[in-house]
Amino acid sequence: xxxxxxxxxxxxxxxxxxxxxxxxxxxxxxxxxxxxxxxxxxxxxxxxxxxxxxxxxxxxxxxxxxxxxxxxxxxxxxxxxxxxxxxxxxxxxxxxxxxxxxxxxxxxxxxxxxxxxxxxxxxxxxxxxxxxxxxxxxxxxxxxxxxxxxxxxxxxxxxxxxxxxxxxxxxxxxxxxxxxxxxxxxxxxxxxxxxxxxxxxxxxxxxxxxxxxxxxxxxxxxxxxxxxxxxxxxxxxxxxxxxxxxxxxxxxxxxxxxxxxxxxxxxxxxxxxxxxxxxxxxxxxxxxxxxxxxxxxxxxxxxxxxxxxxxxxxxxxxxxxxxxxxxxxxxxxxxxxxxxxxxxxxxxxxxxxxxxxxxxxxxxxxxxxxxxxxxxxxxxxxxxxxxxxxxxxxxxxxxxxxxxxxxxxxxxxxxxxxxxxxxxxxxxxxxxxxxxxxxxxxxxxxxxxxxxxxxxxxxxxxxxxxxxxxxxxxxxxxxxxxxxxxxxxxxxxxxxxxxxxxxxxxxxxxxxxxxxxxxxxxxxxxxxxxxxxxxxxxxxxxxxxxxxxxxxxxxxxxxxxxxxxxxxxxxxxxxxxxxxxxxxxxxxxxxxxxxxxxxxxxxxxxxxxxxxxxxxxxxxxxxxxxxxxxxxxxxxxxxxxxxxxxxxxxxxxxxxxxxxxxxxxxxxxxxxxx
Numbered sequence: 192x193x194x195x196x197x198x199x200x201x202x203x204x205x206x207x208x209x210x211x212x213x214x215x216x217x218x219x220x221x222x223x224x225x226x227x228x229x230x231x232x233x234x235x236x237x238x239x240x241x242x243x244x245x246x247x248x249x250x251x252x253x254x255x256x257x258x259x260x261x262x263x264x265x266x267x268x269x270x271x272x273x274x275x276x277x278x279x280x281x282x283x284x285x286x287x288x289x290x291x292x293x294x295x296x297x298x299x300x301x302x303x304x305x306x307x308x309x310x311x312x313x314x315x316x317x318x319x320x321x322x323x324x325x326x327x328x329x330x331x332x333x334x335x336x337x338x339x340x341x342x343x344x345x346x347x348x349x350x351x352x353x354x355x356x357x358x359x360x361x362x363x364x365x366x367x368x369x370x371x372x373x374x375x376x377x378x379x380x381x382x383x384x385x386x387x388x389x390x391x392x393x394x395x396x397x398x399x400x401x402x403x404x405x406x407x408x409x410x411x412x413x414x415x416x417x418x419x420x421x422x423x424x425x426x427x428x429x430x431x432x433x434x435x436x437x438x439x440x441x442x443x444x445x446x447x448x449x450x451x452x453x454x455x456x457x458x459x460x461x462x463x464x465x466x467x468x469x470x471x472x473x474x475x476x477x478x479x480x481x482x483x484x485x486x487x488x489x490x491x492x493x494x495x496x497x498x499x500x501x502x503x504x505x506x507x508x509x510x511x512x513x514x515x516x517x518x519x520x521x522x523x524x525x526x527x528x529x530x531x532x533x534x535x536x537x538x539x540x541x542x543x544x545x546x547x548x549x550x551x552x553x554x555x556x557x558x559x560x561x562x563x564x565x566x567x568x569x570x571x572x573x574x575x576x577x578x579x580x581x582x583x584x585x586x587x588x589x590x591x592x593x594x595x596x597x598x599x600x601x602x603x604x605x606x607x608x609x610x611x612x613x614x615x616x617x618x619x620x621x622x623x624x625x626x627x628x629x630x631x632x633x634x635x636x637x638x639x640x641x642x643x644x645x646x647x648x649x650x651x652x653x654x655x656x657x658x659x660x661x662x663x664x665x666x667x668x669x670x671x672x673x674x675x676x677x678x679x680x681x682x683x684x685x686x687x688x689x690x691x692x693x694x695x696x697x698x699x700x701x702x703x704x705x706x707x708x709x710x711x712x713x714x715x716x717x718x719x720x721x722x723x724x725x726x727x728x729x730x731x732x733x734x735x736x737x738x739x740x741x742x743x744x745x746x747x748x749x750x751x752x753x754x755x756x757x758x759x760x761x762x763x764x765x766x767x768x769x770x771x772x773x774x775x776x777x778x779x780x781x782x783x784x785x786x787x788x789x790x791x792x793x794x795x796x797x798x799x800x801x802x803x804x805x806x807x808x809x810x811x812x813x814x815x816x817x818x819x820x821x822x823x824x825x826x827x828x829x830x831x832x833x834x835x836x837x838x839x840x841x842x843x844x845x846x847x848x849x850x851x852x853x854x855x856x857x858x859x860x861x862x863x864x865x
Contacts, residue, residue, distance in 0.1 A: 303419050318431075337376070567603055636662070641666065674702040
């Protein structure tokens with residue numbers, strides 16, 4: 192049964208118990224006033240009161256457990272709010288009594304008894320709520336001895352209600368025993384040490400107000416009994432007296448301890464700060480431990496610090512376990528226990544799967560009663576998990592969890608440092624491979640392109656830090672026909688160099704067949720797709736220049752649109768024919784996604800081929816060089832030679848980017864028809 196459902200059922204039962212108690216007690220009072228038999232046993236009110244107390248205890252216990260992550264001040268605040276609500280209702284009834292004082296109605300036996308029952312219910316609700324919170328504070332840091340002592344006190348306190356069903360003598364001795372046990376457990380106030388200076392002042396205020404609530408209810412109850420002798424219900428209840436003494440005593444003791452601890456608060460907070468600074472400092476320390484040694488040290492440090500009864504570390508990449516005071520069989524048993532320990536805990540673990548903080552929870556069966564889990568993150572990847580176990584419930588406080596997180600972070604840093612040494616060696620090997628790839632790329636690009644009497648060609652290309660995939664080439668099909676290609680291969684490094692070499696082979700093989708641009712792209716797609724993985728592709732633009740017909744026949748496969756300047760119209764514009772990159776669609780349907788175009792060139796016309804590294808280059812403001820800026824440069828300098836236009840474009844590009852190195856490869860081919 193979930194805690195929410197338990198709380199709702201317990202609240203409903205407590206309301207029913209109080210209403211039943213009111214009906215029975217009012218019936219008994221009416222019968223006594225009129226000398227008739229009510230038909231109810233004299234012990235029935237005591238039984239209903241017992242049910243009311245147990246239901247309230249179950250309700251508040253479930254409410255506090257639902258708010259498992261409440262801090263200490265929030266727990267005290269809950270008592271303050273509960274006390275305020277019950278006190279306000281009680282004061283409203285007292286105001287009603289004062290307003291109607293002296294009237295026959297307010298002096299009626301049944302009215303007086305009903306008002307007393309309301310006040311008794313309010314007092315009991317506040318005392319039980321305070322009792323549950325005090326229990327949480329007392330058991331903030333616990334051991335087996337304290338748990339046993341508390342269990343004895345709790346059974347004696349609630350068992351004292353049963354004494355109201357008897358008329359035996361010597362009840363006062365039982366009261367002394369219960370009070371003594373309550374005072375004994377009240378000595379546990381370790382939670383006070385974890386309050387900050389500001390929190391301690393808040394606690395003092397909240398505890399003072401709680402004491403005022405208790406004093407008010409006690410005076411109110413005594414006043415009722417002294418004023419109306421016929422109110423005999425629970426007149427000498429051991430439970431009410433013992434619970435009142437316990438709640439009041441713990442509030443007073445806590446108040447005194449907090450006041451006495453105020454001078455040492457700053458020193459304690461300084462220690463916590465030093466722990467945080469240690470974590471920061473440790474991140475800069477280089478260690479020479481290997482990974483296994485670091486995990487072993489982490490396990491030992493965590494167990495000693497939190498006084499865990501058992502622990503293990505489980506690595507994500509393997510089935511290797513680092514064990515401390517636990518066997519493999521016990522580990523498997525605990526894992527089964529985790530899956531059966533309640534939906535709320537499983538959800539909490541899942542919610543923290545991609546977070547770096549630890550999580551604590553309860554185990555329902557087995558020798559271990561509480562568990563804390565800490566993911567070990569190295570370079571934003573969870574490499575392992577630290578499991579800590581205790582034989583007591585709620586054995587991991589917030590402070591213990593934070594300290595263990597510090598150890599886990601330090602261990603992760605040490606492992607990361609160890610891996611950096613290996614990565615340095617690997618990087619040297621990679622640099623050598625990159626050097627070879629650059630040499631291959633330099634040999635794949637032609638030193639100059641084919642020309643004829645109708646046009647001149649100027650080229651420029653620069654690779655980024657890593658080898659990229661910019662590629663351009665030409666092939667003289669005949670004395671009057673020239674094939675020209677420019678493209679961009681996806682990827683970087685050696686893979687890009689490999690795909691570039693593959694594209695060059697396909698180009699040289701197909702260009703000599705004198706295919707139309709659309710047939711060239713279709714066959715190139717079939718050929719290149721077999722050597723590309725599914726995440727890679729190639730973008731190209733393919734041109735066939737016919738010097739006899741004075742035409743440019745071209746098609747585009749996903750590459751940036753080429754820029755063409757028409758000398759007669761004195762205007763530059765981009766070719767807008769559609770096209771999809773090679774390798775994106777693999778099959779005969781590719782032909783449906785490309786388009787062939789034809790233009791006639793004249794003297795003075797200019798064809799600009801480029802890669803996206805030019806138009807997408809950014810300055811310090813993250814603004815791109817863009818397409819319009821390229822049009823403007825060409826239109827303003829169309830009278831110059833192709834070589835001059837190329838130099839102007841590159842000069843403007845560098846000025847735009849503040850002469851800083853570009854992040855991508857960039858290539859430029861300028862054809863000027865003469």
